[in-house]
Amino acid sequence: MPLRLYDTYSRAVRNFTPRRGRDVSIYICGPTVVAPPHVGQLRCQVSFDVLARWLKYRGCTVTLCRNVTDMEDMILRRALMENVPWWLIAETNYRSFFAAYELLGCLPPTVEPRATGHITEMIELIEELLRRRHAYVVDGDVYFSVDSFPEYGRLSRRRAEHMRASAEPGRGKRHPSDFALWKRAKPGEPYWRTPWGDGRPGWHVQCSVMARKYLGREFDIHAGGAPLIFPHHENEIAQSKAAGDGFARYWLHGGTVTRGGEKIHKSVDSPFSLSRILTEVRPIELRYYLAMSHYRSDLEFSWTALRDAAAAFRRIEGFVLRASRRLPHAAPATVVPEPFAAAMNNDLNVPRALTVVWAAVNEGNRALAEGDEAVLADACSRLRAMLGVLGLDPLGEPWAARRARDSRLEQTALALADLVVNLAESARARGDDALADRLLTQVREAMDGVRPVRAEAERPVSLLAG
Incomplete structure (x- = not known):
């Protein structure tokens, strides 16, 4: 073709x-x-x-x-x-x-x-x-x-x-x-x-x-x-x-x-700079948002649409991660599905190609829920091949290396948060409520966004299948 x-x-x-x-x-x-x-x-x-x-x-x-x-x-x-x-x-x-x-x-x-x-x-x-x-x-x-x-x-x-x-x-x-x-x-x-x-x-x-x-x-x-x-x-x-x-x-x-x-124009203090946007979403989620519409179409930026796209990608990512834990040695397919290829060959029609991506996600989630490892392996391998073409495979590079690094950082952050919470409890036991409240406020602010992103990727398959 x-x-x-x-x-x-x-x-x-x-x-x-x-x-x-x-x-x-x-x-x-x-x-x-x-x-x-x-x-x-x-x-x-x-x-x-x-x-x-x-x-x-x-x-x-x-x-x-x-x-x-x-x-x-x-x-x-x-x-x-x-x-x-x-x-x-x-x-x-x-x-x-x-x-x-x-x-x-x-x-x-x-x-x-x-x-x-x-x-x-x-x-x-x-x-x-x-x-x-x-x-x-x-x-x-x-x-x-x-x-x-x-x-x-x-x-x-x-x-x-x-x-x-x-x-x-x-x-x-x-x-x-x-x-x-x-x-x-x-x-x-x-x-x-x-x-x-x-x-x-x-x-x-x-x-x-x-x-x-x-x-x-x-x-x-x-x-x-x-x-x-x-x-x-x-x-x-x-x-x-x-x-x-x-x-x-x-x-x-x-x-x-x-x-x-x-x-959107060039500006030293642009509200649409990468540094500002990455306070809302992760790089891989931003890439999904930027790639999901047809490259020739104009894109009207909105923070709501950005967050919605990030949440949608986390559903894709969550399935890939759960499937990889069930089948740790599964690899991406060497050939993408024909409908995906047809969409990409038609002037890089990524929106149409993503319908094939989502079909694989839904099929794979059902297989996970039903315990059908053969269908799961096929769906996940097809999906990862397609995501690789789009630069969005969470188990491919550079995302896999970053995930390992971020996981280590998250574990460290959670351990430090637990330590601060213990200090706050000790302060409250001594009657120093002001210090306890201050410590808990600081740890909540510092950990904002760490658990929610992790929790989204770990949601039970029963909530995602369909």
Whole structure:
């Protein structure tokens, strides 16, 4: 069965055929490291992590390049506002993103290049565009001429008046939609020397250069969030194809995470940051929430929906853990059920695939209640194969290692809580009710959330079957 993916460029669901056999090359627009990661940015990465996992399940070798934009106007503005070096902003937030991807169980990319490590190649590409007369210099700035590229606007299907309305400002531009390849140096900003003067690269040229260097002049899939379609991806296509590259053969875009109908934006103190959300749910539960809707659909974030998704995943997890105790040597199946595969091959239709997941959970819970180990083993092995594709198998990595670590920490916390409770009882026996109450309040606050999560996973199968 072929894998079919929605290609933004052609506005059609197309059969996916790699350029070279089973070798698949993917470029994902990574973060601009100006602020800590928020749920919108992470959803996109989880969605395309599922894509990479499904391709690997299908027997493909995946080369995945996910860039880091560590040189951009927003980074420089924040550094100026906080009176700190620009590289400190970039490095601090890069580490936050790296930790976030790891926490959510995303497979590491094959390569994760930083923009500032490829300035020489950016200068070379700009020189190439100047020679081909697709670019021009204005007082140290270099602009791409959209009039020189007749296909400009095909990806976004934008009309000329819409392009003009969203055009970036610039001195001496020949056309309102011309975009900066290079920006001349400003006082206090980092700069590099070039034949047309000191300065720094624009945003769009960075991805064209890194994609070419690590994936070649033509590669299979370019992925990113839907807000990047214009101008970023439109401009990438223009400058890369104008330089003679075939560039991406398929364009995949993930939907936006919204709140009150508005896109969640980058912010240093975002209420939708990963650190804030993980006070409510565990990383594996957040991954389930981010993966459960179709990757191309927008997701209206709500705390209630997040908690409901977490509770639903704990039902799946609880069954897997109970089944593994009954059958400790059972392993995931090597093949997922055909209906699950059909859903995944249909443009990564995870919502439909999850109906097959839940059917296996319900079947397995009935088998547990009835003591039918043969049916239980079959249901659990099928389920774990499907969860593995989604990066959600609680007995797979990285979740199994974390579970073992968390179990040790939980046992330690419970032992310390019992010790504090004993101290409180001793204080009350001595007549020191104030100390006893204070100790009990502190231990309740410290242990909040430890027992409920554990208890959910341990609920009797009779309450979950059906």
